[in-house]
Each structure stands twice: as C-alpha cells, then as structure tokens.
Amino acid sequence: DFAGDERVWRYSAALPFEAGVSLPEGGTQLHEVPRLEADLGVRNLRVKHEGMNPTGSFKDRGMTVGVRVAQELDVDRLACASTGNTSAALAAYGARAGLETLVLLPEGKVAAGKIAQASLHGARILEVEGNFDDCLDRVQDLANRGEAYLLNSLNPYRLEGQKTIGLEILERFRNEEGRFPDRIVLPVGNAGNTAALYKCFRELVQSGALAPGDVPKLTGVQAEGAAPMVEAIREGNDETRRWEEVETIATAIRIGNPVNAPKALPGIRETGGTAVAVSDEEITEAQRDLAGEGIGVEPASAASVAGLRKLVASGEVSTGEDVVCLTTGHLLKDPDAAAAAGNAPEGVPNGTDDILRHLAGKSVG
Numbered sequence: 001d002f003a004g005d006e007r008v009w010r011y012s013a014a015l016p017f018e019a020g021v022s023l024p025e026g027g028t029q030l031h032e033v034p035r036l037e038a039d040l041g042v043r044n045l046r047v048k049h050e051g052m053n054p055t056g057s058f059k060d061r062g063m064t065v066g067v068r069v070a071q072e073l074d075v076d077r078l079a080c081a082s083t084g085n086t087s088a089a090l091a092a093y094g095a096r097a098g099l100e101t102l103v104l105l106p107e108g109k110v111a112a113g114k115i116a117q118a119s120l121h122g123a124r125i126l127e128v129e130g131n132f133d134d135c136l137d138r139v140q141d142l143a144n145r146g147e148a149y150l151l152n153s154l155n156p157y158r159l160e161g162q163k164t165i166g167l168e169i170l171e172r173f174r175n176e177e178g179r180f181p182d183r184i185v186l187p188v189g190n191a192g193n194t195a196a197l198y199k200c201f202r203e204l205v206q207s208g209a210l211a212p213g214d215v216p217k218l219t220g221v222q223a224e225g226a227a228p229m230v231e232a233i234r235e236g237n238d239e240t241r242r243w244e245e246v247e248t249i250a251t252a253i254r255i256g257n258p259v260n261a262p263k264a265l266p267g268i269r270e271t272g273g274t275a276v277a278v279s280d281e282e283i284t285e286a287q288r289d290l291a292g293e294g295i296g297v298e299p300a301s302a303a304s305v306a307g308l309r310k311l312v313a314s315g316e317v318s319t320g321e322d323v324v325c326l327t328t329g330h331l332l333k334d335p336d337a338a339a340a341a342g343n344a345p346e347g348v349p350n351g352t353d354d355i356l357r358h359l360a361g362k363s364v365g
C-alpha cells in the first residue's frame with residue numbers, strides 16, 4: 001500500500017539518500033480503464049496517472065532527489081530549462097527547501113497552469129526568445145559558468161528518483177498468470193523518463209530480482225511535429241538528429257534535441273520496444289478517451305494512449321499484451337487545451353423553465 005508519506009522514498013535502497021525534500025511524491029494510482037481496454041483491444045490495459053503527483057507531473061519524483069542533492073552540495077541557485085512541468089516542480093521543491101530558483105521557458109509555448117505554478121512558488125522566470133532546446137543550451141552555459149545548479153534530466157539524480165515509476169509498476173501489476181506487464185508506453189520529450197525506466201529495469205536484472213525476459217518493452221511516443229527519437233529508431237541510429245523546427249499541441253514534448261537519447265535509445269531497442277509518432281488530432285482524441293474514463297490529463301500525456309492505439313492498429317502491438325500507459329501530467333496543467341478539446345459552455349437565461357427548454361433542445365425566450 002502506498003498510503004502515508006513514504007512513497008518515492010520507500011525505495012530509498014535504490015536512491016542516493018535515505019530521505020529527501022518531500023511533499024510527498026509518488027504512489028500514484030494504476031487505473032483500470034475497462035472501456036478503453038475493450039476499445040483498444042489489448043488484454044490488460046492500465047493507466048498510471050503521474051498527474052496525481054504534488055505539482056501535477058512525474059517531475060516531482062526526480063526533483064525530490066535532485067533538490068536533496070543540491071542541499072548536500074550547498075549550492076546558491078537552482079535552475080532548469082523547461083517546457084513547463086520541470087519548472088513547476090523545481091519552483092515548488094526549491095521553495096520547500098528554501099532555495100533560490102531560476103527557470104528558462106520558451107516564450108509563448110508554456111501552458112498556463114505551469115507558468116502559474118512556477119510564478120506562485122517564487123521562481124524567477126525568464127522567457128527566452130527561442131524554443132526549449134535553446135533554453136536548455138542557455139541553462140547549461142549558466143551551470144558551466146558556475147551560476148546555477150542544473151536540475152534538468154541531464155542531472156543523473158533526477159533520473160534516480162524517476163526510476164521509482166518502474167518499481168511501482170512492477171510492484172502493482174501482475175496479470176492473470178502472475179506476470180509483469182509486457183509493455184510500458186510513455187510520451188517522450190527529452191527522453192529522461194525512458195532512460196530512468198531502463199536504468200531501473202537494468203538494475204533489477206543485474207541484482208537478480210527480475211528475469212531478463214520479464215523486462216517490459218519500453219515504447220516511446222512523440223508528436224509528429226517533434227519526433228527525433230522516432231526517426232532515430234526507424235533509421236537504426238544511436239543518436240538523434242536535432243530538429244530545429246518543432247510544433248505540437250503537446251507543448252510539454254515540443255522538443256527537437258532529446259538530450260537523454262544516448263541513454264534512452266538502447267533502452268527502447270534492448271527491451272524490444274519501439275517508438276511511434278502521433279498527430280495532434282490523435283493526441284486530442286486520446287485526451288478525450290481518457291477523460292471519458294474520468295482521467296484528466298494534459299495533451300502530452302494522452303500521446304501514450306494515442307501511440308498505443310496506433311501500434312495495435314498496425315499490428316506492432318499484439319492484442320494479447322498487457323500494457324501500462326503512463327500519463328505524465330494533469331489536465332489542469334493546460335486548461336486552454338482541455339477547454340478546446342471538450343464541450344463548450346452554453347449560455348442560458350437565469351430561469352428554470354428557460355433552462356429546461358434549452359436542455360430539451362428548444363429555443364429559449
């Protein structure tokens with residue numbers, strides 16, 4: 001049971017400290033989604049909703065460890081580049097630790113909820129004339145000049161915390177025959193989470209706790225307009241080509257130069273997984289599908305379900321598989337996208353009879 005304050009930190013044996021700067025994070029629900037499961041046609045489908053972490057995304061799992069390390073190093077200023085969620089998590093965990101935080105965001109491309117979080121938790125917010133990849137270049141320069149401690153997923157301690165997603169999935173899911181999931185499908189931006197899951201499973205195999213054949217197939221999903229990982233998998237490359245122009249409704253994964261690709265590409269290949277790109281329309285459709293099961297996610301998160309649908313349709317994922325889809329961020333992160341994807345409010349007069357006429361489809365007045 002994940003109740004109580006020990007969630008990520010109940011796995012401290014796999015982490016660099018006994019405890020961290022905690023809100024607390026982890027222990028997220030692994031939802032059954034019977035209608036979606038039947039609709040997609042896989043054997044078992046579960047959705048692990050990482051949007052239920054304290055700041056609404058999986059980044060909290062990495063930040064609880066990363067900020068703890070920053071305390072140990074006695075640094076003056078924490079910094080990250082972000083498409084939004086990392087900045088929200090850094091601002092909150094930095095505030096918790098009483099440290100100064102600086103976030104570099106791509107101007108005009110960060111969802112409203114995420115900026116609101118970074119703002120209220122007291123981060124200094126720099127809106128850079130450029131995309132996320134430019135922001136990451138700049139913040140790496142700042143870190144190299146000793147001006148800040150970098151808390152992007154290039155920081156290996158972030159990935160240590162994010163390994164706990166894999167530990168929770170293995171602890172929580174067994175199919176009818178007592179087996180672990182065949183596949184984990186997740187949205188990919190900078191490929192940090194993919195790298196973290198791969199490290200998690202590698203360590204379990206090396207320690208003898210997991211049979212090599214039981215490692216879930218890591219399956220990454222990107223938006224068509226920002227898909228360098230999909231391109232690298234398709235072409236069999238060990239590195240990604242940097243996409244200078246990127247665009248997608250899923251602003252969280254609007255990334256053209258995934259810095260963790262060298263760690264994540266082998267994870268996808270060696271687990272027998274794959275990578276697939278989905279359109280913005282497919283993402284929005286999947287966002288509605290999840291919402292129809294009561295699970296509210298931001299667009300990037302829905303990419304996992306959109307990708308699974310595509311892979312089942314193409315036959316790359318078999319209908320006998322047990323699959324876990326990760327939904328990485330909460331619906332309220334991007335209220336504009338949610339409102340655009342959902343039902344529009346209908347104006348009515350302030351009168352019960354008028355409202356009943358309206359509901360019956362008759363004109364009011």
Ligand code: F0G
Pocket residue numbers: 057059081082083084085086087153187188189190191192193194252253298300301328329
């Ligand atoms: N889903 C969401 C909601 C994200 O915010 C991110 C990354 C990803 C998926 C991709 O994860 O980078 O580990 O492959 N967001 C980062 C940020 C880039 O700045 O918040 P990844």
